[in-house]
Amino acid sequence: xxxxxxxxxxxxxxxxxxxxxxxxxxxxxxxxxxxxxxxxxxxxxxxxxxxxxxxxxxxxxxxxxxxxxxxxxxxxxxxxxxxxxxxxxxxxxxxxxxxxxxxxxxxxxxxxxxxxxxxxxxxxxxxxxxxxxxxxxxxxxxxxxxxxxxxxxxxxxxxxxxxxxxxxxxxxxxxxxxxxxxxxxxxxxxxxxxxxxxxxxxxxxxxxxxxxxxxxxxxxxxxxxxxxxxxxxxxxxxxxxxxxxxxxxxxxxxxxxxxxxxxxxxxxxxxxxxxxxxxxxxxxxxxxxxxxxxxxxxxxxxxxxxxxxxxxxxxxxxxxxxxxxxxxxxxxxxxxxxxxxxxxxxxxxxxxxxxxxxxxxxxxxxxxxxxxxxxx
Numbered sequence: 001x002x003x004x005x006x007x008x009x010x011x012x013x014x015x016x017x018x019x020x021x022x023x024x025x026x027x028x029x030x031x032x033x034x035x036x037x038x039x040x041x042x043x044x045x046x047x048x049x050x051x052x053x054x055x056x057x058x059x060x061x062x063x064x065x066x067x068x069x070x071x072x073x074x075x076x077x078x079x080x081x082x083x084x085x086x087x088x089x090x091x092x093x094x095x096x097x098x099x100x101x102x103x104x105x106x107x108x109x110x111x112x113x114x115x116x117x118x119x120x121x122x123x124x125x126x127x128x129x130x131x132x133x134x135x136x137x138x139x140x141x142x143x144x145x146x147x148x149x150x151x152x153x154x155x156x157x158x159x160x161x162x163x164x165x166x167x168x169x170x171x172x173x174x175x176x177x178x179x180x181x182x183x184x185x186x187x188x189x190x191x192x193x194x195x196x197x198x199x200x201x202x203x204x205x206x207x208x209x210x211x212x213x214x215x216x217x218x219x220x221x222x223x224x225x226x227x228x229x230x231x232x233x234x235x236x237x238x239x240x241x242x243x244x245x246x247x248x249x250x251x252x253x254x255x256x257x258x259x260x261x262x263x264x265x266x267x268x269x270x271x272x273x274x275x276x277x278x279x280x281x282x283x284x285x286x287x288x289x290x291x292x293x294x295x296x297x298x299x300x301x302x303x304x305x306x307x308x309x310x311x312x313x314x315x316x317x318x319x320x321x322x323x324x325x326x327x328x329x330x331x332x333x334x335x336x337x338x339x340x341x342x343x344x345x346x347x348x349x350x351x352x353x354x355x356x357x358x359x360x361x362x363x364x365x366x367x368x369x370x371x372x373x374x375x376x
Contacts, residue, residue, distance in 0.1 A: 028075075035177045039074030043169035050165055051158055063139055065091075066162050068132035073170035078183045079222050081130055084171075087163055090130030094119040095159040098140025099152050112141045129220070183224065249334070250327040252367045253348045253357030259284045262291055262315035266302075269294050269314050280345040280358075283318045288354045290347055292318035324349050327356060331367055338364055 028036070047066065069091075072082035080086065098115040105111035115137040123129045140147060140154055147154055174181035210229055214221070221228070260269045260281045269281055273296060283292040298317050324347050325334060337343050338361055348357035 035179075036075035039170070039173045039177070040070040042173060043074060043166055044070050046169055047162060047165040051162055054161060063136060063158055063162055065132040065135035065139065066166055068135060069130070069163070069166055072130070072132070073166065074173065076222075077170065077174050077179055077181045078224070078227065080224055081222060082170075083182050084167055086128050086130040087132075087167055088160075089126055089128030090119075090123050090133035091136050091159050091163045092155060093122045093126065093128065094130075094133035094137040095140055095155040096152070097122065098137035099154055101137075102141045102148065103151075108142060112138050115141050183227075247331040247367055248327065249325050249329045249331060249348050249359055250357070252331055252363045253327070253359045254363065255357045257282060257347075257355055257358050259288065259355060260294065260314050261285070262313065262318065264314050266294075266299070266312055266314055266317050269317070270299055273299075279360075281314075282322075282347045282355050282358065283314055284355055287352075290322060290324060290349055290353050290355050292320040293322045293345075293347065294318040295345075322347060325359060326350075331359075331364065334359060334364060 044066065069087055072079060073087065076082055094115070097119045101111040101115040101118070102108075105114060116134045119133060119137045120129075123133060136159060143154075150157065171181060207225075207229060210225065210232070214225065258272055258276050258278060258281060260272065260283055262283055262285075272281060273279065280293055280295040282290055283294055285291055294314055294317050298319065302317060323337060323343060327348050327350065329348075334343075334346060337346065343361075345358055345360045347355050348359060350356050
């Protein structure tokens, strides 16, 4: 006979099991949720209106699974299930399979089951998994006389038309809403144009480690591997900051910064680089506001190409687009820019864009070494 302890343990296990029915909290912010609702509203309304006029009100002029597609395209546009090929390929494959099963399998229930199963298999093979496509396959089988009368024409009208129109709306809306759609991971830095991976990927976990773990799990995860990798790298940086403290740029930067004016001769700038044994000079105006930067590489490039800029003014030689930092900015935020971005020096600015310091690779390495020694 079960004891009170056994019953209590069983109840605890049952509650823990029931809690797994509820997913993790949605992390999307309020603005993202508003965008998702507005996108679905506009996307479905305009798609329905255009479809109805193209097909002259013919039933079915708008297939119900488009509502499920709208959830993916507008609420989770970063999902692999929401990408353009997913909706177009998935819906067309499912519609084709559904019509074929409706024609060749007499029993509707069996035909619907086979249609969805075969559609899933083909979507996996063709890399176009789109959950609403399962409903498209069932619609082709159970949609009634109107759908059956269309035959394979159902694949084009209305499925292809609806899918293309909804996709065009998603492309327009998501890009106007400043979302990356189609979702593409940021390109890896390849400053040296070699086969080496970026420096930040040579320590800690690697992409090969991630691929091996995902392969061993054998599950389909609703997230791009590149996004997952970026999240893990960001988590590593956050853990590093927690471990070694929040060292700010102001604590490691050089404050006595050698600068030049845009009107100075390039030869004067070259002489300053040599005299102070430095590799870069911030270019400033009379109030020390940053206008650009001139580096040894700028001189080498001008001399190699025989450009007259090497003997002209700093204004003709400097780089105007400059990566800068704030004095209160955490040092670890510059680590990726230095390692993967190919930077060697970052001017530090105040709120008025005046140069108050400069951080170099040497400063960053020295700070990292010091923190490592303190931590150990």
